Amino acid sequence: MMDGSAFLNETAHRIADDMAGNAEHLRITVAEGPMGARLIDAGAAVLGSIEAGLGIARATMGGLGEVNAAIDRTAEKWPLNIEVRSSQPVLACLASQYAGWSLSDGGYFAMGSGPARALARVEPLFSSLGYRERADAAVLVLETSEPPVEAIVEKVSQATGVAADRLTFIYAPTQSLAGTVQIVARVLEVALHKANDLGFPLERIVDGAGAAPLPAPHPDFLTAMGRTNDAIIYGGIVQLFVKGPAADAEALAEKLPSSASREYGEPFSDIFKRFKGDFYAIDPLLFSPAEVIVTAIETGETFRSGGRDLAMLERCLG
Structure with missing residues (x-):
């Protein structure tokens, strides 16, 4: 098992410190929460900003x-793109960025993302990642308009082995500027997650980059969620650099775009309604970028599949 010491959490903690030190500029607030945890509101009771969303994504x-x-000067209506790149994409995207930690207590619920997940390792995904951290400070990002209640702070502290007063929770709803940015910034992550679901060996993915258009936030949660998903599904582009046979790279490129899904072709909010709000009933192959480029670095061959659907973007992003 790969032992990353405390790199992900220590680095995210420094990013959170920088955000806290520039709170006024970023239009965010910092407060002490239950059990002494640090709470950074990036878009719930505050306006937040695009820059705050970029900081969240980096964390x-x-x-x-x-x-x-x-x-992107080639795009007419939504030219502002969120661009993501990593030379450690599996660790950055799957061991850290993926929103895979479901946290609930009573009426409180939020999905957690960020490097605290690599300490808790409560998700089945970590059995295949083979990565573990040990740290005395941790950062968790919550997609919610409410700060974590004491029971959630205690649960995260116990699961991570980090004292509550050394935990940082950054939270922002999908409807906010920062929330929209940090979700669209998962364009590379969704490609990695789908590659894993398709059975492609993660250790062979050595570099990656992606981009997707930034839609306008919307006060309605379903509309906001639909827009962030549609930005990736119909407007995202990702390039992966992989080791191994060119035939494997070609097969991955063919299967990876969102158009490979049977649900492709409708606004995500309509799909969500059709499945009566059951997120997990939706075809998981839908959650991937519109356009995929896979480069086999050992043969020099590159394979492309899918493409941006500008008409759907015009229809979906408002």
């Missing part, structure tokens, strides 16, 4: 990813 990747906003 969720444990500092192993570059996340930036850039203008």
